[in-house]
Amino acid sequence: MVTTVKDVKTGAEALTTDKELTAPAVKPVTLPSENPVVYPLTLPEPAARTQTPAVGQRASRPDGRLHGLGQTKYIDDLTFPHMIHAKILRSAHPHARIISVDTSEAEAMPGVFATLTGKEIPVNSFGPTLQDQPVLAGDIVRHRGDGVAAVAAVTEQIAADALEKIKVEYEPLPAVFDPVEALKDEIKVHAPNSNIYASKVIRKGDVDKALAESDHVFHREFRTQFVEHVPLEPHSSVAMWDGNGRVTIYSSLGRITLGREDLSRTLRIPQNRVRLIGTIVGGNFGGKNEITNEPILALLSKKTGRPVKCTYTRGDEFVSSTIRHPFIMDYTTGVNNEGKILARKIRLVLDGGAYCSWTGTTIGKGSILAPGPYNIDNLLVEAYAVYTNKTTTGAMRGFGAPQVCFAYESQMDDIAVALGIDPLEIRLRNAFSENSFSPTSQVLQSVAIKESLLQASDRFGWKE
Amino acid sequence: MKRRGKGIGCMWYPIGFTVMANPSAATVKVNTDGTATLLTGTVETGQGALTVLGQIAAEALGISTDDVHVVSGDTDTTPMDTGAIASRTTYVTGNAIVRAAEAARELLFEAAAPLLGVKADQLEARDKRIQVLGFPSKSLPISEVALHAETNVGRPAIGSASYNPPTVPMDPETGQGKPFNTYVYATQIAEVEVDDETGEVEILRIVAVHDCGTPINPMLVEGQIQGGISMGVGFALQEEILFKDGVQVNPNLTNYIMPTSLDMPELEVELVDNYDPTGPFGAKGAGEPTAVPTAAAIMNAIYDAVGVRITSLPATAEKVMMAILEKREQEAKSA
Numbered sequence: 001m002v003t004t005v006k007d008v009k010t011g012a013e014a015l016t017t018d019k020e021l022t023a024p025a026v027k028p029v030t031l032p033s034e035n036p037v038v039y040p041l042t043l044p045e046p047a048a049r050t051q052t053p054a055v056g057q058r059a060s061r062p063d064g065r066l067h068g069l070g071q072t073k074y075i076d077d078l079t080f081p082h083m084i085h086a087k088i089l090r091s092a093h094p095h096a097r098i099i100s101v102d103t104s105e106a107e108a109m110p111g112v113f114a115t116l117t118g119k120e121i122p123v124n125s126f127g128p129t130l131q132d133q134p135v136l137a138g139d140i141v142r143h144r145g146d147g148v149a150a151v152a153a154v155t156e157q158i159a160a161d162a163l164e165k166i167k168v169e170y171e172p173l174p175a176v177f178d179p180v181e182a183l184k185d186e187i188k189v190h191a192p193n194s195n196i197y198a199s200k201v202i203r204k205g206d207v208d209k210a211l212a213e214s215d216h217v218f219h220r221e222f223r224t225q226f227v228e229h230v231p232l233e234p235h236s237s238v239a240m241w242d243g244n245g246r247v248t249i250y251s252s253l254g255r256i257t258l259g260r261e262d263l264s265r266t267l268r269i270p271q272n273r274v275r276l277i278g279t280i281v282g283g284n285f286g287g288k289n290e291i292t293n294e295p296i297l298a299l300l301s302k303k304t305g306r307p308v309k310c311t312y313t314r315g316d317e318f319v320s321s322t323i324r325h326p327f328i329m330d331y332t333t334g335v336n337n338e339g340k341i342l343a344r345k346i347r348l349v350l351d352g353g354a355y356c357s358w359t360g361t362t363i364g365k366g367s368i369l370a371p372g373p374y375n376i377d378n379l380l381v382e383a384y385a386v387y388t389n390k391t392t393t394g395a396m397r398g399f400g401a402p403q404v405c406f407a408y409e410s411q412m413d414d415i416a417v418a419l420g421i422d423p424l425e426i427r428l429r430n431a432f433s434e435n436s437f438s439p440t441s442q443v444l445q446s447v448a449i450k451e452s453l454l455q456a457s458d459r460f461g462w463k464e
Numbered sequence: 465m466k467r468r469g470k471g472i473g474c475m476w477y478p479i480g481f482t483v484m485a486n487p488s489a490a491t492v493k494v495n496t497d498g499t500a501t502l503l504t505g506t507v508e509t510g511q512g513a514l515t516v517l518g519q520i521a522a523e524a525l526g527i528s529t530d531d532v533h534v535v536s537g538d539t540d541t542t543p544m545d546t547g548a549i550a551s552r553t554t555y556v557t558g559n560a561i562v563r564a565a566e567a568a569r570e571l572l573f574e575a576a577a578p579l580l581g582v583k584a585d586q587l588e589a590r591d592k593r594i595q596v597l598g599f600p601s602k603s604l605p606i607s608e609v610a611l612h613a614e615t616n617v618g619r620p621a622i623g624s625a626s627y628n629p630p631t632v633p634m635d636p637e638t639g640q641g642k643p644f645n646t647y648v649y650a651t652q653i654a655e656v657e658v659d660d661e662t663g664e665v666e667i668l669r670i671v672a673v674h675d676c677g678t679p680i681n682p683m684l685v686e687g688q689i690q691g692g693i694s695m696g697v698g699f700a701l702q703e704e705i706l707f708k709d710g711v712q713v714n715p716n717l718t719n720y721i722m723p724t725s726l727d728m729p730e731l732e733v734e735l736v737d738n739y740d741p742t743g744p745f746g747a748k749g750a751g752e753p754t755a756v757p758t759a760a761a762i763m764n765a766i767y768d769a770v771g772v773r774i775t776s777l778p779a780t781a782e783k784v785m786m787a788i789l790e791k792r793e794q795e796a797k798s799a
Contacts, residue, residue: 177707453472
């Protein structure tokens with residue numbers, strides 16, 4: 001282990017040198033309950049948590065102990081008096097006009113307290129950059145994960161059964177699934193707007209001239225797939241609307257400040273009447289960065305006067321929460337005989353799915369990072385995000401970086417192989433140094449790309 | 465026959481995000497027994513952020529991690545935060561916490577200065593004491609100073625601050641600008657074994673060397689890297705949501721295949737010795753970048769093993785096998 005901080009105890013040392021840790025002094029306590037569980041309620045603190053200076057210590061997590069003891073309360077562990085359960089009906093079509101939604105039969109079922117449709121949402125749109133996504137679909141459904149109506153019932157099972165009694169009449173519309181087809185704008189997902197809803201250009205030097213002057217030019221197209229975050233804890237919330245018109249929401253959301261703004265806006269109530277509590281999140285990876293069912297539960301709670309909970313099934317999680325953007329990446333790179341990159345031209349097409357979500361940041365980061373951590377004087381990056389009638393793509397660990405890294409690093413090895421240069425060597429010849437200019441001409445500081453290449457190759461035994 | 469190969473993937477990654485401002489605010493309260501409470505609007509998402517943020521507050525106050533209790537994730541009680549996103553928490557929220565803790569510490573210095581017979585700017589907070597710079601034998605416990613500040617001076621040691629990374633907007637025509645305040649760097653090297661009769665890829669070993677500036681908590685950074693690599697392995701070889709006519713055909717964990725512990729290779733994780741003067745105590749971030757170069761390294765290792773370039777992810781056994789067969793066909797033609 002190499003770290004910047006000296007005198008750091010390793011975890012193994014802490015375990016072997018801290019005698020208290022290996023021999024708890026206190027006898028475990030048995031808590032009275034139906035199924036007695038033995039909790040070692042008093043454990044000594046590991047030394048790393050009690051030493052100064054604090055920075056650099058391998059301090060254990062206080063929440064880790066609670067996880068280990070089963071004391072962490074995730075949303076689905078929370079229960080409140082008179083709490084009821086909500087389920088959301090998803091669209092039957094990838095693209096359709098909603099003619100009518102009839103919830104009367106569902107509402108008449110014993111155990112059902114209330115239903116909700118898009119028309120009842122005070123401001124039925126949200127999104128971090130473009131507010132193009134409805135809380136529940138209004139007139140149009142744009143992918144199969146769009147919510148069409150919701151039910152609150154005394155049990156999850158009754159709510160699920162009630163969804164089957166909701167009658168939705170659709171007029172199917174032509175749909176577009178292939179992002180390259182969608183670029184043509186022949187079928188529009190958000191008519192009359194173009195399918196191309198975000199774009200980015202990064203231009204530096206004269207890329208065509210430099211490509212013409214290069215000793216070798218390499219070209220290849222790379223593609224990546226849709227990926228789900230698969231958090232262990234699915235999206236989950238509980239909403240309680242009180243008699244003063246104030247709503248308290250427990251949510252698995254990772255950004256509560258912006259979540260409260262979205263709730264205030266969609267519910268059309270002041271921000272100080274919304275209390276959003278983010279509990280320990282059981283995995284996020286970017287998928288819990290915006291509201292999903294929270295306004296629906298708030299309004300169902302307002303209608304029924306009861307706390308309303310909704311925990312997504314794994315199926316809900318796949319089809320209705322956001323997923324990773326697939327990229328189509330066209331890379332053309334000119335190099336000299338020594339393997340120095342002279343020019344790089346990149347075209348990115350992002351499958352944006354049905355709504356914008358976090359595409360703005362994904363296309364931004366994807367474009368800026370696309371040339372790789374290399375000094376390149378002549379650059380052109382053009383990126384487009386297009387709507388398709390598929391699951392919404394949004395934030396996911398890396399915001400486009402894993403996609404473009406796959407492309408720029410694969411092409412780096414293509415070049416190395418063709419020129420007979422070692423893959424480590426060609427990277428060292430091109431990599432940023434301290435004060436290098438980024439693709440957007442920013443002066444880079446605390447640069448450690450060559451250090452990481454050398455340290456990793458040493459550890460791996462690359463030259464052996 | 466099983467063939468071995470090795471491949472490099474390196475990357476750079478920004479801390480924070482484009483499109484909009486990216487601020488965090490924090491409040492630090494020093495209690496009269498020398499412990500402290502930190503209020504932050506971020507949310508623990510399993511990465512250990514609250515532990516790291518507590519360590520940052522503790523460092524600025526000269527107390528231990530265990531002395532700081534962190535209150536988070538409640539819009540009624542905690543200050544605004546842009547949230548647990550974009551690998552920004554350690555850097556942006558951490559910088560806000562340093563500033564808030566320094567404001568609280570300044571009140572401690574002002575209360576302690578007359579007691580120690582020096583000026584406030586001659587003091588430092590270290591090892592749970594307020595002490596004179598360069599003359600540590602003259603000092604008072606933080607608990608005593610905090611009690612004095614609150615009960616005698618009447619100015620409790622509470623500090624609030626915010627931080628937003630300075631950026632320059634990107635020119636819409638050329639994209640030129642300063643969209644982020646800093647970046648991190650990393651290299652992962654994979655060793656794989658490819659069965660050239662089935663196309664199956666087994667990852668034997670991944671060496672990961674990451675830069676995150678100062679690791680506030682090296683153990684948690686290592687954990688992030690290990691977890692990130694498992695996501696990278698899924699992205700490289702297994703995970704894919706398949707659609708037919710706009711309908712997901714595998715929206716379940718029976719047919720959407722993810723790596724389990726049995727799919728994970730030996731991981732060797734190291735950190736680069738680095739320090740970023742703009743970060744809290746030199747720290748940058750670690751969350752997302754850990755998942756970035758894994759697939760690239762694995763694809764390059766596959767090429768090294770069997771000579772086929774996989775151009776679309778994931779590199780399933782079928783895809784690798786088809787590429788091997790295609791290569792053999794081409795070689796047979798040209799022979």
